[in-house]
Amino acid sequence: MQLSVQNLVKDFGGLRAVDRCSLEVREGTITGLIGPNGAGKTTLFNLITGFYKSDSGRVIFEDTDVTGRPPYTLFRQGLCRTFQIPREFKEMTVLENLMLVPAGQCGERIFSPWLQPGRVKQEERELFDKTIATLEFVNLIHLKDEYARNLSGGQKKLLELARAMMADPTMILLDEPGAGVNPTLLKKLMGYIERLCADRGITFFLIEHDMDLVMALCNPVIVMSEGKKLMEGTPNEVRSDQRVLDAYLGGQYAAADR
């Protein structure tokens, strides 16, 4: 198991957002996480990546207990996340948005630019090439010198994915990658995710409300409800499970299947 969540609890005042939730994500899968609004999906992501402190329970990533670690250390272990609403660095160019990402850059230490300018420059050049390759992969290369704030909503989603790619992660958590993305771009985005999973072996764990995307892309699918894991299974199993239908899907998909 690459990621394992054990009995995680998070209270916001009197509200229990995540309630003894346990789930596991296998290596090399694209695992979907669905559930009605308020089921605790985004809270769970925030707990896994260290943005929130859990009240009890454990998060284990690649055999290490990472419960309560600050977000930047998790990132360095290869666990990367994107946000529900894209959080691009607005007043920086697309290029800079990506070049920022890789951890442990020599030039990030305050004295290096003064003491080892040659080494910093060399690293920057390598980083630049890698950034160009990444931008070509997600088809944003024509926008590399544009301010990130000028990108469209869909392009910002691609930028977030590209930023995650720059880190060479082993697992990416995507929070609603399809929200606000037009159907054409959505197909592209799904293609990129599939290719990254197949070619580079990156595990994806994604929250999504677009059922077409989930059904086409994810296996397995985990359903959350009221802060707990309700069930886990293949898309077809999830679609036909009565508990899921009651909790979440309602009439639409059930009717289409009958």
Next chain:
Amino acid sequence: MSQIISLLLVIISVAGLAILLTRKSRSSRWIAFVGTLIALGLTVLIGSLLDAPSESMFSFLVDFLMLGGTYAILSLGLNVQWGYTGLFNIGVAGFFGVGAYVSTILVQDPINVVGAGNESITVHFFNLPFVVGLLGAMAASGIVAVVVGFATLRLRSDYLAIATIGVSEILRLIATNERGITIGNRGIENIPQPLHQCLVIPVGANPAPPCDLFGIKIPQFISLAHYDWFYFLIVLGFLLIAFLALERISRSPWGRALRAIREDEDAALALGKNTFRFKMQSLIVGAIIMGGAGSIVAHMVKFIDPSVFDPLQRTFLVWVMLIVGGTGNNKGAIFGAFLMWAIWSTTSRLNDILPPTLLTPLGKIDVASQLFGPIRIMAIVIALEVILLYRPRGLIAEEKHTSTKIDH
């Protein structure tokens, strides 16, 4: 007459600097540079032909450049904190004042002062060289930044603002009340200036012996009036070193990480940046530069008292300079400082141009005491508002490709 010529000199210098900093091509920069020099030369020549008292004119120019230079240093320091990292430091005067006091205490000779009960108190100053004072000032200011940073940088940015203004006030009260260290409200006079005895030709009945510098005897060769030119070189040197050092790191991945934190701290955290470390470093670097400015001003004006912590001049004015010049651009920070200082310092010349009293329908107005202060602040505020309306990113805006220095 001399005032008008001084004004002209300042205007030409600032305009020349503006053209120099905003032009892209190398040739037009050289033209601007040479043009400024020629214009300055002509003004001086005409001034001397018209028999203007040149000493006062020059001393005004040197004063302008020196004080403007110290403001440029402060503005650079604030640019690291606010322009690059988005740290809302409204206690610039605090870091500045710490630098001024620490440097003075390290360099001044011990003095006997008369205490409150007429008893004599020896205040222990350390009588060390200027360089030690400068470095000590920078270190002390950096230490204050560490304390403030540890207390507030993990919190939301507003708390830093509250903490910095609070710390600045606390430091002012310490300087006022700890008479055994700072002589309190009376202030410290006759602060020694670097190499003063080695350079200035002594006057008086028994001239001082030649200066002994590392065992070598050097005769003094500068007249007292020209010592300021030498000191101006120190200001300029510090400004230049600070500028070059900041340009180097702000264009590196370090500066890129700072700007990412300014744009969206949580996203930077999610992308593996230890934002606390970066914010702390930025606060310290800015504070060190501000402390250096404090030391330089203390030895320049040779007198400090608790008013060095005055938030109007040393915080508000510096903020205006940075915003007008261009937040996030080191050149803008320097240019804004000189421009605003030109407005601030030349408004004091209005005293010479305006009549001492004005008769208005509302009654008689005493220009010096009733009109002059408000005009000054109004001039600054109007300049700020015009800039914010027409150039909201400042006169020299942040560059688009700040941290991608590789050619592509």
